[in-house]
Amino acid sequence: MSLDSPLTPAVEDFLRYLKIERQLSPLTQKNYRRQLMAVIALAAEMSVMAWRDLDVTRVRALAARSRRDGLQASSLALRLSALRSLLDWLVRQGELKVNPAKSVTTPRSGRHLPKNMDVDEVSQLLNFDLNDPLSVRDRTMLEVMYGAGLRLSELVGLDTSHLDLDSGEVWVVGKGSKERRLPVGTTAVSWLQHWLEWRELLEPEDNALFLSKNGGRLSARSVQKRFAQWGVRQQVSSHVHPHKLRHSFATHMLESSGDLRAVQELLGHANLTTTQIYTHLDFQHLASVYDAAHPRAKRGKS
Missing domain, CATH: 1.10.150 (DNA polymerase; domain 1)
Structure with missing residues (x-):
């Protein structure tokens, strides 16, 4: 119709x-x-x-x-x-004089706080060292996702030419075709070097960094499936998916540095308000510590 x-x-x-x-x-x-x-x-x-x-x-x-x-x-x-x-x-375009939708407000929805893994859970997830192509590939993807806070689309869109392992950086194309260079950390660099040695065995069809077993670019759905499988295999208590690793990266960076602007740049957020949701996560953590530790914090228990 x-x-x-x-x-x-x-x-x-x-x-x-x-x-x-x-x-x-x-x-x-x-x-x-x-x-x-x-x-x-x-x-x-x-x-x-x-x-x-x-x-x-x-x-x-x-x-x-x-x-x-x-x-x-x-x-x-x-x-x-x-x-x-x-x-x-x-x-x-001159087709309308005014926008009638501008004065129509939308109902408020509850704030959705992203769920993240704590540092120990991330360590538990990444604690495998199997020497076969797919396991090395998966460990590398997990390390890069958590090490740089990438979006899933950015991860699967990586080409080998997007790596600068000497400086420990990757180049990604984010939302709105915006480009940014990101540090990934020494652990991720080490695994990238390891994966590049194995990658040729899958007979690459193009320059895609992460390949399927058939040599083509790995799909986003396949990454989601593999991450979930590793979460179960490593006995992580919560469901593991790519966005959770990105959330964990952001939360851990903010907790350690307190630098909201830097986290915004690393995540590729156009607006600071998008990044500010992680300040609420950080406050939740601080509040729970306060409630557990402070002798005058027994709220509602008198």
């Missing part, structure tokens, strides 16, 4: 703008498309035949309908954000 809507051409033009001019990641483009097509479908039920017919009242009705359909607060926020971005773009 939404594909035949007169609202669709503007959305397609906007998505091309996001791809070509903004150079947003394919996943972000996909999320924008999904949310905007849902908006078009809902707008059609309200007999909205042109974007100029969408006023504040209809935007609120659209949001209310989305909630009644079971959309969670975080997903509704994403939907309204996509709609605001589209309408802002239409204003800049």
Whole structure:
């Protein structure tokens, strides 16, 4: 239904703008498309035949309908954000005079604090030293992920040319095609050197750093699966996935250094507010230590 809507051409033009001019990641483009097509479908039920017919009242009705359909607060926020971005773009194009979605607020959702592993759990996970190609590859990926705090997409996107082992750095392309060089630490460098010796045995098809057993670039799904398997094998109490190692890197760096700006740069966050969530994790740790240690901290136990 939404594909035949007169609202669709503007959305397609906007998505091309996001791809070509903004150079947003394919996943972000996909999320924008999904949310905007849902908006078009809902707008059609309200007999909205042109974007100029969408006023504040209809935007609120659209949001209310989305909630009644079971959309969670975080997903509704994403939907309204996509709609605001589209309408802002239409204003800049001269198609609209004002953006009716700007004054529509989204419901607050509970703060989602990322879960991390403590240092002992990370050590437990990484405590294997098997001398076969896939085990060496997996240990290297774990070391690099935790050593540099990479995103999963950044890890699987690494090529051999992205390494500077003499300086102990890797070069990655993050969100929005932004490039950054990152230190990985001596342990990760050592394992990278070890893996590069084994890598040739898998007969690489291209310059991908981490290969499948068939010689092609390892997929993100395969990395997730292998990390989870190693978590079980190493008897780590919680589920191990790539993002948890990135969270652990950020939390441990912040706890040790207290330098939020440096952690922001290392993680590749565009906004400091994204990084600030780790200050809440750090406070939780401090609060638990205080409650356990301070003689006057027996709150609620008198």
